[in-house]
Amino acid sequence: MTSATIVGVLVGYLAILLAIGFWASRESGDIKGYYLAGKRLPAWVIAFSSNATGESAWLLLGLTGMGYAIGVHAFWVIMGEVLGVAMAWVFVARPFKEFTDRYDAITVPDYLTARFRDTRHVFRIVSAVVILSMVMAYVAAQLTASGKAFDTFLGTGYTAGVWIGLAIVLFYTTVGGFKAVAYSDFLQGVLMLGCLIALPLVAFPAAGGWSGVMGALEAADPNLLKPMGAFGLSVAGVASAFGFVAIGFAFLGSPQLLTRFMAATGRREIEDGGLWAVLCVIGFDVGAVLAGMAGRVLVPGLSDPETILPELSHMLFPAFFTGIFLVVVLAAIMSTVDSLLILASSVVVRDVVQNVWKPDADQRRLALLGKGVTVVIGAAGLVLALTEVRMIFWFVLFAWSGIAAAFTPVVLCSLFWKRTTRAGAIAGMVGGFLATVLWVVFFKERFWDLYEMIPGFAAGFACTVGVSLITPPDVDAARELEDVRAAVGPVF
Amino acid sequence: MPKFLTLRPTVVRRPADQPRLPALHGRPRIFRPRSAMPLPAWILLAAAVGLGLTLELAFYRARMRDRAGAGRDGSGAGGTP
Numbered sequence: 001m002t003s004a005t006i007v008g009v010l011v012g013y014l015a016i017l018l019a020i021g022f023w024a025s026r027e028s029g030d031i032k033g034y035y036l037a038g039k040r041l042p043a044w045v046i047a048f049s050s051n052a053t054g055e056s057a058w059l060l061l062g063l064t065g066m067g068y069a070i071g072v073h074a075f076w077v078i079m080g081e082v083l084g085v086a087m088a089w090v091f092v093a094r095p096f097k098e099f100t101d102r103y104d105a106i107t108v109p110d111y112l113t114a115r116f117r118d119t120r121h122v123f124r125i126v127s128a129v130v131i132l133s134m135v136m137a138y139v140a141a142q143l144t145a146s147g148k149a150f151d152t153f154l155g156t157g158y159t160a161g162v163w164i165g166l167a168i169v170l171f172y173t174t175v176g177g178f179k180a181v182a183y184s185d186f187l188q189g190v191l192m193l194g195c196l197i198a199l200p201l202v203a204f205p206a207a208g209g210w211s212g213v214m215g216a217l218e219a220a221d222p223n224l225l226k227p228m229g230a231f232g233l234s235v236a237g238v239a240s241a242f243g244f245v246a247i248g249f250a251f252l253g254s255p256q257l258l259t260r261f262m263a264a265t266g267r268r269e270i271e272d273g274g275l276w277a278v279l280c281v282i283g284f285d286v287g288a289v290l291a292g293m294a295g296r297v298l299v300p301g302l303s304d305p306e307t308i309l310p311e312l313s314h315m316l317f318p319a320f321f322t323g324i325f326l327v328v329v330l331a332a333i334m335s336t337v338d339s340l341l342i343l344a345s346s347v348v349v350r351d352v353v354q355n356v357w358k359p360d361a362d363q364r365r366l367a368l369l370g371k372g373v374t375v376v377i378g379a380a381g382l383v384l385a386l387t388e389v390r391m392i393f394w395f396v397l398f399a400w401s402g403i404a405a406a407f408t409p410v411v412l413c414s415l416f417w418k419r420t421t422r423a424g425a426i427a428g429m430v431g432g433f434l435a436t437v438l439w440v441v442f443f444k445e446r447f448w449d450l451y452e453m454i455p456g457f458a459a460g461f462a463c464t465v466g467v468s469l470i471t472p473p474d475v476d477a478a479r480e481l482e483d484v485r486a487a488v489g490p491v492f
Numbered sequence: 493m494p495k496f497l498t499l500r501p502t503v504v505r506r507p508a509d510q511p512r513l514p515a516l517h518g519r520p521r522i523f524r525p526r527s528a529m530p531l532p533a534w535i536l537l538a539a540a541v542g543l544g545l546t547l548e549l550a551f552y553r554a555r556m557r558d559r560a561g562a563g564r565d566g567s568g569a570g571g572t573p
Contacts, residue, residue, distance in 0.1 A: 072529070072533040072536065072537075075533070075536045075537050075540045076536070076540070078537070078540040078541065079536070079539060079540035079543065079544075082540060082541060082543065082544030082545065083543050083544040083547070084544075085544065086543075086544035086545070086547045086548040087544075087547065089548065089551075090547055090548060090551040210528075210529075211528050214528035214529045215528050218528065225528075225529060225530055225533055226530070226532070226533070227532050227533055227535075227536040271551075271552070271555045274548050274551065274552065275548055275549070275552050278544055278545055278548040279545075281544075282541055282544075282545065286537075286541065489558070490554075491551060491554070492550055492551065492554045
């Protein structure tokens with residue numbers, strides 16, 4: 001009976017996703033419709049869908065697990081994410097939208113190519129390498145989470161869970177394109193927010209109220225209530241806190257998030273959407289960490305802290321709500337996988353096939369090719385998820401920082417520093433990406449486990465600025481930046 | 493008034509059969525909020541939520557002011573369509 005209720009909730013949710021796919025399919029016939037929903041998304045959809053995309057299953061399983069394992073020290077993640085989302089909407093979104101509308105850009109490499117007059121398509125090729133390699137790892141990690149979620153909640157077995165998750169995402173992504181992705185992400189974002197608010201509200205009273213939880217945590221381990229955690233005020237503690245804050249800075253320039261700004265109807269939607277986005281991410285993160293902290297009291301001694309959310313849902317809620325929680329975990333997974341698949345597909349079709357290989361290709365054939373590429377990339381992620389170990393969040397954080405370190409420093413310099421040159425931007429992309437990979441492989445263990453995004457960002461900025469300063473400035477690009485600044489107006 | 497200024501200390505009444513605790517030797521009594529979460533953790537949580545939210549609210553207010561100004565001018569230039 002319990003299983004039947006959970007399956008019923010799941011089937012209802014999946015039916016809604018498929019309906020969204022069919023509804024959005026009218027706009028997926030040409031390449032702009034398929035990849036940007038015809039640039040007609042309202043503020044609330046952009047806000048929730050960008051957060052749902054940015055916050056994969058890592059939010060629900062990983063961040064709740066962090067709250068469980070390290071307590072108050074996980075508040076640093078909240079700081080980074082809230083600040084990152086706010087800065088993205090306040091500083092980045094409006095000039096980026098203005099530029100991409102002027103260039104009629106559909107992808108972030110489109111924007112970089114036009115911004116730096118890159119006739120040799122170097123940005124497109126480098127972007128394709130970075131995005132494809134990282135997206136496959138990211139998708140594989142999310143499919144792994146899907147396998148774990150189905151297995152934990154329904155006992156389907158890991159492999160079946162991976163297949164089911166991928167089949168659903170592929171269906172509505174290929175049929176409905178970016179419009180289906182954005183609207184389903186909106187729905188998924190709302191579900192995630194509701195559950196992450198409800199979970200601590202139920203868990204805290206069950207665990208003895210606020211004072212009871214704090215008292216129990218202090219008794220279990222006093223470090224759980226210290227901002228610097230078990231490290232104390234040491235180099236390792238500062239590195240750990242700084243690494244947690246840095247997780248949020250990927251919101252400033254990751255392509256899968258920037259495409260939301262490009263798809264907005266106008267600049268007004270961006271001005272209105274920012275507040276929704278910030279409130280949403282506060283609800284997400286505070287809810288996840290507090291739920292994990294209450295979970296430590298209710299279910300002590302878990303061998304895998306990342307299973308605290310399913311454990312709490314089983315313990316505290318009736319079967320119907322357990323079904324909702326399964327749906328929410330799947331929502332977090334799918335809202336990220338669909339966006340990554342669309343992103344990778346757009347890089348192949350728009351940036352490589354249409355602009356480098358076959359510039360005169362028919363729009364409808366390109367859109368069809370985009371759907372085919374979406375399936376192929378999903379299948380590659382599937383193979384990786386079925387053969388690779390089950391390290392979900394190591395993969396997620398690595399891929400998250402690899403994409404962010406390649407794009408964020410370059411995008412920020414292109415929007416705010418007139419002296420940025422094409423050579424500098426290319427060097428920044430390559431440098432940021434390589435530094436991330438090399439840090440993980442050779443240095444991370446020896447330097448307090450410092451999160452790879454920090455050296456990645458540092459290298460990205462250093463290469464962009466250093467190479468730009470020794471190459472001749474682009475006067476037209478600098479003038480264009482001044483025009484855009486004048487059109488956008490001051491921030492405050 | 494900010495809510496944290498109105499928090500009252502927890503008053504625990506001593507049962508009649510328990511001995512009185514030793515005096516505090518003139519030290520000022522330490523008032524604690526009802527929560528047992530330490531002050532540094534509260535500060536971190538407030539900063540974590542407050543920094544980004546304040547930034548976004550300041551931006552939002554500036555945009556609303558611009559739109560109101562544009563509406564009064566009759567120019568209708570409150571953001572691009």
